[in-house]
Amino acid sequence: MNLLLGGTSEARAILELLQKHKKRAVATTVTSYGGSLASGGNNLEIVSRAMNESDLDNLVAEKNIKTVIDATHPFAAKITEVAIDVCERNQINYIRFERPKLELEMDSNLVQWVEDFEAAAEAVGSMNCPFLLTSGSKNLGEFFNHPKIKKENIYARVLPDPQVMQKCMDLGSTPKQIIAVQGPCTYEFNAACYKQLNINAIVTKESGTRGGFKEKIQAAIDLGLQVVVIKRPKIAGMEIAEIVWSIEEIEKIIKERL
Known part of the structure; x- marks a missing residue:
């Protein structure tokens, strides 16, 4: 079973890819509103609530999670750090979908x-x-x-x-x-x-x-x-993460490895 940590537009795109390739998954969102934006399916379970370390530990054990895809917001540093820690302790594959930074060409004193x-x-x-x-x-x-x-x-x-x-x-x-x-x-x-x-x-x-x-x-x-x-927060533990920067790259992983 795969776990998708969501709450972003990219997470919804990854969710669609998991369904497209018929991969079993649990997807999390922080709010019920976020959950309503995620479409369910036969191979998908939606969990709509904020999670602490204990919650995540229990979820990965209960659902026998083998891979975590973290597509949370770049500013959701706490849950990302928790996910990295939980995955490291439980020897679970951790993949971070990182939203590319935008290199601003505009140079303004405003x-x-x-x-x-x-x-x-x-x-x-x-x-x-x-x-x-x-x-x-x-x-x-x-x-x-x-x-x-x-x-x-x-x-x-x-x-x-x-x-x-x-x-x-x-x-x-x-x-x-x-x-x-x-x-x-x-x-x-x-x-x-x-x-x-x-x-x-x-x-x-x-x-x-x-x-x-x-x-x-x-x-x-x-x-x-x-x-x-x-500015984006600095996240502890990212040095051990497998970082993916594009939807195309994550789809290849879903097809070939999950």
């Missing part, structure tokens, strides 16, 4: 790179202006609870998941400050969104080619907005 969410909150807080968060929902508290940031200045673009939207409200957001949409978004959508909200800055993550990263930044720069980019 773009500021920071190391983490705390630094991003500090950077945008010093601007004292309306801004749009396009960096996910997990670290919203870094911004809503920052002493330099007025809550009325925060617009959050998040998944259209009731729990995520409720989290925004619990942190002090109003309905008009929540933009619930399933990405990635086009350049045109981003530009229209920025204009409609009348913001002066955006915060985003270095998500890569399929995360709509370039479209977000280019639209912002073209409108003269400040851009704060959070």
Whole structure:
């Protein structure tokens, strides 16, 4: 049995390949919304919940997992580190699908790179202006609870998941400050969104080619907005991982080795 750690558009593509080649698999997503985007099949089981190390240990033992394909988000560092550790301890084959970084050709003094969410909150807080968060929902508290940031200045673009939207409200957001949409978004959508909200800055993550990263930044720069980019986290244990960079490469592995 194979285990696919998902939560990205690439994971859904890999899921389709597993079904296409009739490979038995368990696929995980963090939320029920993510699970609803993954189509089931005779050879497939979907598990929709966040997992800690104990959960993953139990799952690989219960399902007799022989190979783990980790297609989680580049910023889901914790689950990747847990997966590497679990695979190493249980002598399970670990394959990391790594979303290629986007080499930006744009050279703009509007773009500021920071190391983490705390630094991003500090950077945008010093601007004292309306801004749009396009960096996910997990670290919203870094911004809503920052002493330099007025809550009325925060617009959050998040998944259209009731729990995520409720989290925004619990942190002090109003309905008009929540933009619930399933990405990635086009350049045109981003530009229209920025204009409609009348913001002066955006915060985003270095998500890569399929995360709509370039479209977000280019639209912002073209409108003269400040851009704060959070760099990808460094993940411990990656030196032992088999890293795959393309869907074509992962399909070859699925056909020949799983």
